[in-house]
Each structure stands twice: as C-alpha cells, then as structure tokens.
Amino acid sequence: MVTRITGLASGMDIDSMVKQLMTAAKVPLDKLKQQKQILEWQRDDYRDMNSALLDFRSLLTQMKLTTNYRARQVASSDDSKVTATASSAAGLTSYSISNVTQLASAETIAAKNSITNDAANFDPTKSLQTQSFVTNPNWKTGVVETQTFNVTSDNQTISLTNIYLSTVDQWSVKVNGKTYKIVASDPAPGTNEVQVAADGTLKFGTPLVTGDTVKVDYIAPNRTESFTSDGSTTTYQLSRTLVGNVSITTTDTNNNVTAYTVNSDGSILDSTNAVIGNIDYTTGKITFNNPLAKDTKLDVTFTQQYSSFSIDSWTSKGEVKQNFLVQGSDSLNTVISKVNSSGVGVNMFYDSFSGKMSVVRTETGDFNSAGLDLQITGDFAKAISLETNGADSGSNSYVNVQEGKNAKFTLNGLETERTSNTFTVNGVNFTLKQTFDSPVTVSVTNDSDTVYQNIKNFIDKYNDLIDKISKKTSEERYRDYPPLTDDQREQLTDKQQEQWEEKAKSGLLRNDPILTGLLSKMRTNFYSTVQNDSVSANYNQIAKIGITTSSNFLDGGKLIIDDAKLKQAIQDDPTSVENLFRGDGGIIQQLYDTVNNAMSQLKDKAGNSYSTNQQFSIGRQLDDIDKRVTDMQNSLDDLENRYYNQFTAMEQAIQQANQQSLYLTQMLSGGN
Template identity: 45%
Template sequence: MTVQRITGMASGMDIDSIVTKMMMGAKQPLIKLQQKQQILEWQRDDYRTLNQKYYDFRTALSDLKLTSKYRARNTTSSDESVVTATAANTAALTSTTIQNVKQLATAATRISKSGQTDGAGKEVTISGSTKIDTDASLLSQESNFSTPITWKSGTVVSKSITAGSNGTVTIDLTNAPITTDENGKISMNVTVNGKTYKAVDSSTYSGLTDKDDYIELQLSTDQKTGTLTNFSTSLSEGTSINTEYIASSFTESKTLTATANTMQLSRSVNPYRDGKYSVSISDGSTSYSLVKVDDDTANIKNGDTTVGTLNTSSGLITMNDLSAETNLTVTYHENYTTMNLGTYEEDGDKHTANFYIKESDSLNDVISDVNHSGIGVTMYYDENADKVSLTRKVTGDFNPEGTEIDTGTDTNDFLNRTLQFAGTDSTETGGENAEFTINGLTTSRTSNTFTISGVTYTLKNTFNTDNVSGRQVTVNVSNDTDTIYNNIKDFVDKYNDLIDTVQKKLDEERYSDYAPLTDDQRSELTDEQQEKWETKAKSGLLRNDMTFKSSLSSMRSLIYQKVNNPNISSQYNQLSSIGITTTADWLEGGKLEIDESKLKAAIEADPDSVELLFRGTGSSTSEEGIIQRLYDSVNHTYNTIVDKAGKSTFVNDQFTIGKDLNSVTKKISDMNDKLDNLEDRYYAQFTAMEEAIQKYNNQYSYLSSYFSS
C-alpha cells in the first residue's frame, strides 16, 4: 500500500532530506549485499577468462597427440631433374634407388582428321573455305563443315527437378513427352551430386549387366509422368537433379491480355531453316506465321496482318491490340544430333556419356558440355590448325586391349562424322604407363606421381643407367628436425603462457579497502577516478585460489616425472634429458626453457623415444606421455572451474557462483522490500506529525481571530 506523503507543508521541515538521512544507516546491509553481488560477478568473469586459457591449452594438447607433430619428414633427391619426392609422416627413414625411368606416363590424345577427299578427289579442310565460328549456332554454319551434320527430328529438353519424400524422383513430361530413338528405345541424361547417369526404360535396365552408370525410368500409362529409380546412392528430400532428354516437341503456354501482352519463352529461337523458324505459335483457333525481319526479330502475322513480334535471341513475344483474353501456345520443332564418348577407369570398367546437341548450340557449347562432364576428357578446338582434340584428364593405360578414348560405333554421330573422329580418321597417341626400376624391381604406374610406403615420387624425365654409366637417382627420407623442434617449442610456449597468466592472477594484490562503488559514490567521482578505483576493487579476487594453485602444482609435478614406457630409451625418458628444464627464477611459477642444441640432438638420435616421451600411452600414469598427463590434469581443472563459474551459455542454477548470485539477489530483493516498508513507516510518522501541526495551527488561528475580534 502506498503511503500518502506530506513533506513539510505545516512544519516547514525538509522531510525528504530527514528521511533520506534516517535511511542511510538502514541501507548499509543492502549496500554490503550489492557489493557482494558485484564481487561474485567479477570473480565469475575472472574464472571464465582463465578457464578459456585452459580450454585453449587443452586444444593445443589434443593436437600434440597426433603423430604428425613428431614425424615430419625431409626428402632429398640426388637428381631433381629426373625424380622429386615428398614423404608422409608415416614414411620410414630410408634410402631408395631408382635405376632407370624407361618411359613417362602420358595422357591419351585423339585429334580429328585435318581433311577429307571429295568425289572429285579434291582435298578440303574440315571447315571448307570458311573457318568455324565457335560461338555461332551449328545450324547457321553447318555448310562450313566438310562433312554434313546428321540431324534428327526432335527437340532437346532440359528440366531441373528435386527429390521428394523418401528420395522419390518424379518428372512431369506433359508439355514435352519423351520420344524413342532410332532403335525404339527411350533414354535420358540425369545428373545428380556431380554424377551423370543414363536413364533407360525398364526392359533395357533389367537386361544390363553393369548398372553403375544407369538408372531406371518408369513411365506412367499415359506417359505424362516418369519416375526415376535405382540410383547408386539414396537421395535425400530436396536433392537437386538435372535432366536432359529428347522430345518430339516442346510446348509452353500463357494467357495474355491487353495489359499483360508479353510472353517470355524458356529459350531463344535462333535456329532458322529453309525460311522457317523452329517454333509455331497459335491461340487455339488461329495458327500464326513468322516472318523474319532481321537476325534478332520476327513479325508474328495473321495472314497479312502483323499481330505481334518475336525477339528470336531473347525469346520475348509481344502481342499487339489484344481485345480479349488470348491463350497463346508455342510449340518447338527443333532438330538435334548426338555424340558418345567413353573412357576406361583404373579397374578397366568403361564409363560412357551420351551428349544431346541442339541446332542452336555452338561448337563452344559442345566443348563446354564435354569438359564439364564426368567423362574425364578435355575437348579443344584450334582455329589455326582447324582441328579438334580429345585428351584424357589423367595419364596411363587403362585399356591395354584398345584405345583409352572410345568414340563409339555410330559413324553418323556428330563426333565421328562431322568432327571426323571415326575409325582410322583419328589415331590415338599417348595413354602409356610410366615404366621404371626402383630398388632393382621393374614396375609401372598409370601416373608419373605415385606413392610407395608413404613416399610420393614424381618422375620428371627418362634415363637409363645402361646408357649413362653409373647414373642412378637416390631418394633419402630423413627426419625434419627443425619442424619437430618447432612443434615442441610451440608446446613449451603455450605451456609458459598458461603458467604466466595463472601465476600473475594468483599473485595479484588484493586491496580490501576498495569495495565496489555505490551509485552515490560514483556520482561524486570523475570517470578517471572511477576507473582507478574499480581496477583496485577488482584486483586479487583470485589471489592464492586453491583450485589454480593445485593445478599449477599438479602440472609441474607431471612435467618433472619420468615416463616409464618400456619402449623409451632410458636416455630420453624425461624432459630434462632432452633439454627442457624449468627456469632458474622460481617466481615465474615453473616456466620451461629449451636447450635447442640438446633437443635437436635428441630428435636426430632417437626420434621414436622423443615421440613416446610426449604422446606415448600406457596402462598407468607413469607410462603415459607428458601430453596425455597434462591433458588429463588440464581437463580436470577446466571442468572444476566450469562447475564453479559456468560458461557464458549457462544459467545461474548450473554452477556454484551462479547459485550464490541467485541467493544474494533474493536477499537484495527481500532487503529492498524491508527498506521500502521502513521508508513508508517514516513517512507515515512524519505525515501524522504534519497533520497534527496543521490541526494545531488551525485551532490557533481560530482562537486568535476570536480574541482579536
């Protein structure tokens, strides 16, 4: 209940000031609680700051458990113009001799025939008298090729779909029904997660012996939808899938009005053959004709009347003077051609890819499709040589019985017929394995870079000791002492940094006379004075903290102890024996220092013992390496501090200081309630006094007026 306060109107006294002074003494317990609350928060933050150092050091110790920190390797070659090498940390410290390199591994290459003989016996270049424009459509320059393109009736359709629930894949074929090829079979290219499959009908799929590159396409009865199944890996919902297939035609529609009179086609309409475009346009009752205006524009006509325009490059239709709603339908009637490429994998299995080529595609489009496919071949056209080349992206002979690059048996496809890769028109070169003799053993590899027992060799040139007397190449693998030393030094630096930070906090002076400032005290000080006061108030909150003192003591003890692992030489079973000792200044809290020459000598003399000294494991603490011992100790301290001070993501109920803060906060709340009640009581008493004085004054005034009259 709020007490009505009358402040000195009758008495003339400064009641607010009087009550404030009376409350000052009563508020002292509250101030003590608020200061305790602030100190707990500062302590919590100090604990967390130091614990972050423990966390970082624990992470560093985890890295130092890895063998790679102690097994860095150097390799040297007696002749780097012939052989270079690198070694993994698992490689043995050995010397290897390569007596000869008979031949290097090469990538298979096929080059198109430079020309052909016509009926008159006259030889012409692949592109006739006019060079190929690699950016122009194939249809616009098919006469430039010495061998005509074999076009097929149909249009290439590309669709992007996503996998549904449980990885089901369904494709809508309504506006572009899939059609069969010349063999009466249906097929579709399906690319998912970087791999391209060939989707075939159920009867074809069931008859395949090797199904790695194939999936099954199941068509609905009305053939308006298809379901893709039997992917080599299961698909998650939402997986993106790209498809490409041949349809007899492709249709798209849009309803136009006088105010929305444009239709954007999904592709350009560049192909133009025998005075006709590759699309037809109708509105259901009327079929419109297309009349070419220029390379980018065609008029849409109804008889002799122009009713709209088509931008053949962008595919934008604009209709004129639509008086009523019009459902416009556009049907594509493009031609296409195909080509096949096959390559062999390391296990000898053949990998094939089928490419669909539209009339509007350019040679650069074809080249890009090949280069970005998973077939492992690079296609290149050189206009000066006027040739096309195919090169494997890897070296080696993966098909000893034949060629590495297989262009298939279809002599009418674009690759074999038009680009002239058929049969003996294109002879393959390269595709050979590297052959060499190492440590007396004659062997081969598909690549000039290969790994044996952790050492990766790169052959750069051929040579033969029979031809060059006494010549051979020696590869030596040795310890990379500097790298191992730097890894150990990095550990020592991080250890010293932790020791230094913790020890300074333990030694920090505590200024007990500097309690946290109250709001009233802050108002009397400048910002600079407040900062100086608060620095002293925060100082020493963890002075001589037993958790951290115990932690440093434990780490020092573990550092000094021997590692009694039976696989470690007695010469190197403690840090001091490899040149790592504590500093002479005991005030530094047991920091470590390194005798560089002694540590490097130990690494070179017995790297295995040095490694086990640090990262060795055992059934007891005495057998464990320094790193595991420290890790366990640091982890224990870290978890102890988390229990005491929590993490930034914790709520107060999850750690000890937080519970103390909750308790103090509750006491502060209770104390505030008591003080509010006390202040109300004081004001109530003064209000009663004011009312009594006012009553007396009224009586006095009445009596005075009575006697004066």
Template identity: 45%
Template sequence: MRISGFASGMDIDQMVNDLMKAESMPLQRMEQEKQTLEWKRDDYRAMNTLLLDFRSKLTDMRMTTSYRSRETSSTNENLVSATASSAASQSSFELSEVKQLAKSASWVNEAKVSSDVNDPINASETLLSQQDKLAGFSFTTGAIYEESITASADDEPINLDHAVNLGGEDALSVQVDGKNYKVVTDSADLTEDTVLLNGSGLEFASGVIQEGSEVSVQYAISGETNEETKTLADGARNLQLDGRSLEGFELQLNGNTYTMSADPNEDGLYDLVNSADPNDKIGLMSKDLGRIAFDEGVIDGETELTATYSQNYTSFGVGSETSEGAKYQDFIIRGNESLNQVVSKVNSADLGVSMMYDSYSDRVSLRRTETGDYGTGNDMSLSGSFMTDALNFAANPDPVTNTNYSEGQNATFTINGLETERHTNNFQIDGVTFNLKQKFDVADGPVSIGVTNDSDAVFENIKEFVETYNTLIGEINGKVNEEYYRDYSPLTDDQRESLTETQQEDWEEMAKSGLLRRDSILQSALSTMRTDFYSPVNNGDSQGSFNQLAQIGITTTRNYMDGGKLEIDEAKLREAIESDPSGVENLFRGDGEEFGEKGIARRLTDSVNNTMDRIYERAGRATATNQQFTIGRNLEDVEDQIQQFQDRLTQIEDRYWRQFTAMEKAMQQANQQASYMMQQFGGMGMQ
C-alpha cells in the same frame, strides 16, 4: 499524496533521501558482493581460456606429426624430387631409370571446324545461325521431353511417355541419382554402367534402381512436335515456353491461330501474326529462347492458350576411362546453344574430359584430365554426327594410324631394382611422395632419395610447447599470488560520481586484484602439472630410452620466483632428437596402456581436463545458466536478496513519507487554528 514542506518549511525530499541512504547501506554491500562474484567468475573463465589454449597444444603434442617431421633429399632434383609424410620411415630409395613419364590421352579433330577458312564460325553465336559454316552438318527437328521418375520399389521397370528409336535421329540421355548411364539397344551390352532401351522402356542391371531412386531422362524424337497449354492471368504480357530454337510454331489463342512472320526484325524477333488476318499482330517472339512478349491488351481476363512447335536439336556422347572406372554421358544440344556452351557442358560434366575450341587454328581438342592408362580400349570415345560431321573428329580413333589421337600412358620406372608403373608422375610409396620430372636411363642415373628426421622442426615443436606451458604457468602463478586489497571494494554509484574516470579505473584495478589468491583449484592444477612433468614415465614405450624430461635437456629454472617454469638446454635436446627421435616421442606421447603409465602430454591432458571441469563447475561456461554452476547460484541468491531488500526499502520510504505527510497536515491544522485564534483575539481588542 506526498506533501513536501508546505507547512513546516523543511526540505522533506532531502530529509527522506538522507534517511534512505542510511537504510540502503546493506543494499550497497549486496551489490558490491554481486560485482565481486561476477569479477571472480570472469577471472575463472579467463583461466579456463588459457587452459583451453594449452590443451590445444597438448593435442598437437599427442600426434605423431610433432615428432616425425621428415625431410627428403634428392641427388638430382631436376629428374626426381620427393616429400615425406610423418608416416614415412627413415630410409632411402634409388631410381635407376625412368623409361617414360605418365601422360594423359589427347585427341585433336581431323580438320578445321569451319567450311570456309575466310569465314570462320563465331563460337559465341548460336549453332543454328552458324549451321551453314559447319560443312556436312544440319540440325534435326522434333520434340524434346524431360521426365523425372521416382522409383517406388527396387528394380522397378522405368517407362517413358514416348517411344525412342535410337536407330534413327532420336536421342536419349539417362541419369540415376546423378550418375550417367550409357544407352544400349542390345541386351548383351547391359552392365552396371549401361541402360537397355526397348521402345519406351528402360531396363537397368539388378540393384541399380532402388526404392526412392531419382531417374532423370531427357530425350528427343525426330519429326514430332511439343504441345504446351498455359493459362495466363489478366493483363499478362510475357510467356516463357519450355522449348528453345523453335520451328513450325503455332499459337491457339481466343479461337485464332497465330504463327511467326517469315523474317525477323533488326533485333532478331518475329511478329506473331494471325494466319487468317495479316493485320492482326499480337506481339513479338524470340524463337531461339522460346519467349513471347504480348502487346498490351491482348490478354484480357484469364486466358488459356496452346502452343505447338518443333525444336532444332542434335546429340552426341563422350566417354572416358578413369581411375573411378568408365564414364559416359549423352548430350542433347538445342540449336540456340553456342559452341562455347557445348564446350562448357562437356567440361562441367563429371567425365574426366576437358574440351577446348581454339579460334586461331579453328580446331577442337579433347584431353583426359587424368594421366595414365586405365582401360584396355580407347581412353576416350565419341558418338554422334555433331562430333564427326560438325566438329570433324574421327569416328574410331586408332592410336597407331591416327596421329591426332594419343593414348594415355603410365609412368614406367625402376626403383630399388624393381621395375614398376604408376598412373601418375606423382605417387606415394611407404609415406614418401615421388615426383618424376624427366625421363632418364641407366647411364644418366641413378637418382637417390633419402628420408631423414627433420630435427629442427621437432625441436621447434617441443620448444613452442615449453613456451606455451611457461606462459600458462606465469598467468596462473600471477593469479594465485596476486595481492588482495581488502580496503578496495567495488565502487558504489555515489563513489563513482566523486571520482574521475582515471581514478575509477585505478580503484577497480585494485578491487579486482587478488580474487583468486591462493585459489585451491589453481594451486592444485599447478602442483599436478609439475608432478606430471617431473615424474618418470615408466611405460612400455619409454623403457630402455628416455623416461624423464631432464634426460633430454628440459628442467625447471633455478629461480624459484618463476613458479616452476621450464628451461631448455638446446644442445642436449637437439642431441636427444637426433640420436633417438622415437625415445623423445614416446616420452611425450606414450599411451602406457600395458603398464598403466602415460606419456607427459597424455598426463597433462588429463590434468588440464580435470582442472577445466572443476572450473566449469564453479564458474560455468559463457553459455551456461546461473543454476548450472556454483558462482551462478550464489549470484542468484544475492540477486534475490537485493530484490527483497529493495522491496523493503520501498516500504520504508513509503512509511517515512506517510509520517512526514502526517506531520505536515498536523502543522497545517495547527497553523489554521492559530490564525483563527489570532483573528478572534484581534477582533476583541478593537471593541
């Protein structure tokens, strides 16, 4: 228990605080030492950030693109233009004629989609609702199944749950690991890109099915029904079936059979009515979406129900010849899907085919997305009555007799006297990308393409590199030569209280100054980088060309106060770039593997990496723990000393309080005794 001046009348709290201030002087010095170490660590890391930025520029300077920036010229940009990569050599090309441009295959259907031009289809409405407007076409009803099979062994036979008859109105779509396979029924047609159907069995070419392969199959069997059994929780109001565009729907629930009403309501929904009791209605159904909304109270307790139905569907296939080989996909379309959705499905498939419906002309077109001629057969192919009967495409297009079908063609041209072809109008030869814009013959040509070095771009790259280096040198020189103020230590808490914010900032600026003055790591880095710049580059790449920066107009400034910054004689550098660009390149980025010497950029990279590693060892990274670098370990030691000293101060403060408490108790006892004696002496006087 601490007694504060009750007996003595002294301000014990203040006295103890004053005594503890004196005792705490070593602690303040430790905290100042800790702050100084943290500032020094941050200064080192700031230097490493600058070095990292410079190293990024060095990475650019070690790449050919910094020295081989090419520019091209064309004698007729309206006919042929070109661009060149850094890999292109300085050369010229002559195109004497372009016989034909590359184009993509295109296909327009034979007639309008709508049977009545005065009552065209609505491409956003369901196809089933528009069926009467599609002349000569009707949907098939049947069961649609989806199966996903994981192969347990290589070349494992794949068997479906149901047999499929493609000779009738059945449909089948097969994918293996996302790749589509065209279904064939003749073993002679089995290839790496097809799958042979035999009843319920699927046979692939050897090697297609691997252990773990995912086989995804969607198929439709005409005349059959789907059956679903569901268990609903108590009070459930909604049920989503797997099927869509339903026909012949029946629902078995609580021993009763429910069917859809003959006509829909104004929202297009059908009543679910007990087939034995027309007054027993249990909810509404969307046959397009296969969704049921039960009336409240219909599902009382956990309930099992069974739904049977057929689905309206049709199918078609689209194929194309592409730069990646032949592609084909079968599509199964339900009656609740719209023509717009069909178009979207084709465009989303990886077929290299773009499909479009134009409501104004009421026509459908297909276009291969790539130009060129890639196969011996038709560039595009179609199958299925939906394409031929509903959308009015020709079953077997003939590019000669069918004017609605146009095959893709290659670009044919003569370059440097050689007649050749390309699949596209944009192609590359020896690092130069040509863009053929128009056809022209010998009388209109030739068109000359020249490839030269872009001296301005190379000059700007080197200039930017020198400026980055000068910025780095300036910052490092500023740190190693920064004035150190011994009289300015980090502020203590008491000192801060006596200063304004501006005074605190000024003080801290002085206290932080010079922490890296004459630092050995930074001074070594400056010395090494200067040597890297000035030492001759005598390696196999630079022999017989430039081997010093001064030869290309880069020298040290005359002002020694700049600390080794560089300056550029722009005229001399441009002359060197134009006269011998390879020599300039090799001076910077020569690898020196044969002669043991590296170009300037490679030397500097090694020096910067070495300096950064030394700084990391001393000051660490932002993600490093204190035990991983020198200053961090010093900080740990100081923090341990601070903690120990704080424990000691606590003990000293407790001792002071014990002493003052004992004094107060003693004075209290003395006061009590004095009071007692006064009372006794006072009583004797009265007698």
C-alpha cells in the same frame, strides 16, 4: 500510495532528512550488492581461466598427433630427374630409381581436318546452326529437354512425358552426378544402369533412396510454352531461339480455343487469312498487331534442331560413358564447357587459327589394355572431326591419336609402372621429371628442426599459461577497496572510479585451490618418469632431453629448453622423444587429463556462457543474493514510507496547530 507532504508547514527539508535516515538503513543492502559484484567478477575471472585452459587443451589435442614428431625431409641426388616429398608415415630409408624409359602421358585425340572451310569467320560464341561446317551435324527435329528430380522417398518412381522413345540411346541419365548406363529393356538393369519403359518410366538397377538427385537430358518431339495476356502486352518471348514448326492457339476466358496458321515467313494468320502478328524464328520473339484480350491463354508449340555425340573414357575409376545432346542454338563454346565440366575426364579444345578440335584426357596413363582410353562417336563428333571409329594407337581417316602411356622405371631393383608421373610409395610422394638410365637416390630423414620447433612452440604455450595462472593466483588483494556503491560513484571522477575498480578486482583468485592445485599437478606431470616400452631409459624424463625448470623463483616454474640437447635427442632417438610426449602414459596424456579435470572443477564453480545460475555454485550464490536484495529492498521501501508517513503526520499536526492559532488570534482581535 503514500501521500508525501514535504515541509510546507514545518519549513523542514523532509526529503533530505529521510534520505539521511535511509542512508544508514541501506548499509546492509549496499554490502549485499557489493558481495554480488565480487562474485560476478570472480565468476568472470574463473571463466577467463577456463578459456585459457580450453585453448591449451586444444593444443594438447594437436600434440597427440604423430605429425608433430615425425616431420620428414627428403633429399634427391638429382632434382632435375626426380623430386620427392614425404608424409609423417614415411619410414627413414632411401630409394633408388633408375631406367626411366617412359614417362606417363595423357591420351590425346586431335582432328586431322578443320571443322569449317572458313575458320576465320567461324564464331565459337554463336549458334551452331548458323555456322558453316565441312561435315553437317545431321541436325534432327526435336527439342532437347532437361529435368531434375529430387527423390523424396525410397524407390520413388520417375517418369517422363512427351518423349521421343526412339532416341533413348542418346539420352543422359545421372544420379547424384554419376552417369548411369542406359540399357535395353531385357534383361533387368544392373548396378548403375537404367532402363526407359515405353510409357517414359525409368527403372534403375541401383534403387533410388531418399535424398538422391536424378538429372535426365532427353529428346522431346516438341515443346509447348504458355502465356497469359494482361490485356495490354503485344509481345511474347519464347525461352528458346532458332525455333521451327510453330503452332499457335489461344483459349479465351470461356474456354473457346482458336488455332492460327503460321507461315514460313513467320506471319501469323487468323481464320480469314488476315495477318495478326509475326514470329521471329531466329530469336523466338512473337509480336501481335493488337493485344490479346485480358486473361486469354496463349499456347505456342515448336521444335528445334539437335544433334548428339558420346564420349567413352577409361579412367582410374573405371569406364565412364556419357551422351551429349547439342541444340542448334548452342554455341561451340557451350558444348566445350558441357564436356569439360561433365566428369567424363577430358578437356576439349578448339583452335580458332586452324579451325581444328582436340580432346585430351585429364589423367595420364593407360587404363584400357584392349584399346584406346577414349572413344568419341556420333553425328556431332563427325561434324567436329573427332569421331574415333576405327582409330587405333596411331590414327584413322579422321583423327591423330597419341595413346595414353604409363611411366616405366625401376624402383629399388624392381621393374614397375605407374599411370602417373607422380606416385606414392610408403608415404613418399615421388615425381618423375624426365627419362634417364643411371640411378637417382632419394633419401628420407627425420626433420629434426621442425620437430624441435613443434616441441618449442608447445613449451612456449605452456609457459604462457602458467604465467597467466601464476599472476592471477598471486595478485594482491585490496580489501580496503570494495566495489563502489551508487552513491560513492557520484562522488568520484571517471578516472578515480577506474583506479578504484582496478584495485577492487585485484586478487579475487589469490591462492585459489583449483588453480594452484592445477599448477602443482602440471609440474608433476612434466617431471614424472614415463614408463613406456617405446621410450628408452635415456630419454624417459624431459630433463634428459634438455627441458628443465627455470631457477628463477619469480618465473613460477616456467620451463627452459637446452636447444642443443633437445635437438640432439630428437636426432639420436626420435621414437623415444615422440613417445615421451604422446605415447601411452606420456606427458601429453597426463597433462590432458589434468587440464580436463581442472576445467570440470572451474565449470562447476563458475559455469560458462551457456550455463544457468543453478548449474554452478557461484550462480546459486548470486540467485540467493538476488532474493535477499529483493526482500531487503522491499523492507527499505516500507521503512521509507513509514518515515514519510510520520513526517506527513507531523506536518498535518503543525498545520492544524497553525490554523487553530490563527483562529484564536482572529477571535481575540475581533473581541477588541
């Protein structure tokens, strides 16, 4: 470390003198740093241009799509009877629809009778077990359970324990949300079918694969919930309400098991018949008179009441059948929500005024030629008066049925049917709104205004791009305004620094060969003749459809659109206009290749935000300058230390001379 003595003996401002000496020595270093700053600015300018090209390339990708050139407009001779829309795939033609004798309708099943004798007091938000039904749901004893399995290996075995095997036909098994049909043990299950073995193992006809999700709703004979005492709590809450057949045991820390008696009134008795607590069968809350010993395990086994029903629906995707398990603690609204979100394709509804239920299929049309499209069966179906056993296209003793119907009509002279009033023919989407006899004509024509606007927007974006590039490549270069050094910044105000830097950054891409070459190539692309069998000779250049270069030199080659001529070309020959732009060898493909090539060159030159310096040329230059800056800084540090060493030696010599002079003076004075 250099010991610096700064002018104590000589009285000179050594720091100032060294600084002045170093200022001259630092000139090459400052030039290197300025060169680095210019390269960084230039890199950023290149990247900014590349971002603009990326946006334009994305637009070119969009302009390759047929939808930009085949916009269709549809006119109906009577919108009150038929409306229509058309996709870009629709042909330019017309359709005649007549003799609409029947509109498509959804099958509806409506209960004839109220589910309760007291509709005013029936609460669909409260537990079903507490409500009054005309027909009892035939509650059974057991517990409705749900388990979900995430399959982690192909052909994974899935098994259930504590099951009511005799209730298998009421279960619901879904794989990835699709209902599987539960079949008998013989023969082997087929596609989308499942069997349940006596030991609770599920055998799938369609093998499970990794990533599948299996959900099973099933009946268990009972449910056991366990708790561990913290030594102070006296209350425990079961996860279920409206419980029955409760048995309670405790296991202490020495594994001693104690069983308790639970009376019908909910009182809990110990072995001496003393009441030690209570259970509320309605809420599932257990309360002990005193806390159980710490870490004692409490096991509570109980049952509930349940019922079931199934819905069999014929849909556009085939037959869908699903079983529904209903707990006595469920509300009617809960059941309705389960049905409506199940995927079985129906919408269930309860009318609180009449106390009646209805089910409407979510799809219109007739999908089951052999009978009804909806079949609802089971004890709970009877309780809500929706069982369809024996129902036909009219009604039975339980329900009124409005059978699903297809729309029937004549299309271009052909009698036909559709399951929906909205249907698609050759890219035209029709909607029938009423029945009628006389023909309604639907005409599909080219939407010239939309196509024109798409092309105009594209030309505007192109003009914006070349304007940005032209300005950048023609910026004036102020060579008398290099980047400011640190010392220079200290001498200028913030405003002066800003003004200086603005000029220092100007013109860094002036006459850049990549960008000027890009402009030239894009102009060539636009004015080339497109050779394509789908393009008429009358429209094989953009000038022939009304797009020309501005005569103003200052516009830098911007394109000008003759609106009337372009619209006329689109109207007269839309196929040629489309293929002039997006066809084989068309303008869009040529521009895409040109832009893509320029972007590659700019990336090689300046990289992007993900590039390392060694991956592009400016980055390699920056790394080289950084190395030279480091070497030069080390040399300057050595030079500065040498200057201080020299001045320190001078100070020490002066100090020594002063001491000798003082000594001689003292000696001479003493001699007198």
